[in-house]
Amino acid sequence: MKFQAEDADRFLQSKDYIDTAIIPLVGIDADQIKHTVSLGEFTIFVTDELERQLKGRVFLFPSHTYLEVNDRKQEDILTMKQSLKDHFQHVVFITSDHHFKERTEISESIFLLKPVPLEHLKVELKQKVIQDSVEQILNFLLQKWNPS
Secondary structure, three states: OEOOHHHHHHHHHOOOOOOEEEEEEEEOOHHHHHHHHHHHHHHHHHHHHHHHHOEOOEEEOOOEEEOOOOHHHHHHHHHHHHHHHOOOOEEEEEEOOHHHHHOHHHHHHEEEOOOOOOOOOOHHHHHHHHHHHHHHHHHHHHHHHOOO
16 A cells, blocks of 8 residues: 555555555765665665555555664654554665664664666566565565564
């Protein structure tokens, strides 16, 4: 389900089954616009495909954009996670920005994608790369959904 009115109605009717919030994290850096757009584009493509495959189990929120990964940004993300915990059993942030790797306070909630620049790939290869990333996230989610 996506962040749109029609899906919000479905979410309210089916809350018991939709236990996972997905929030893409997308950085903005005008000094490195090409690089950050590429990272963000990849994250958005992957999370859109993840939502398509898991419709009815996950709720995809709009991308959360930021200028830099710092303590204040980490606090924002923790606050967002806490506010969503009342409605979702699992809150997962997905990003291609490996600056989040060093942020241990939120590391259990973040999936770090290995970014691949998609702009010069053929459609079939793009789809394969995106699907491979979705499969990695699915493994991450399965571990959350079925803890040992």
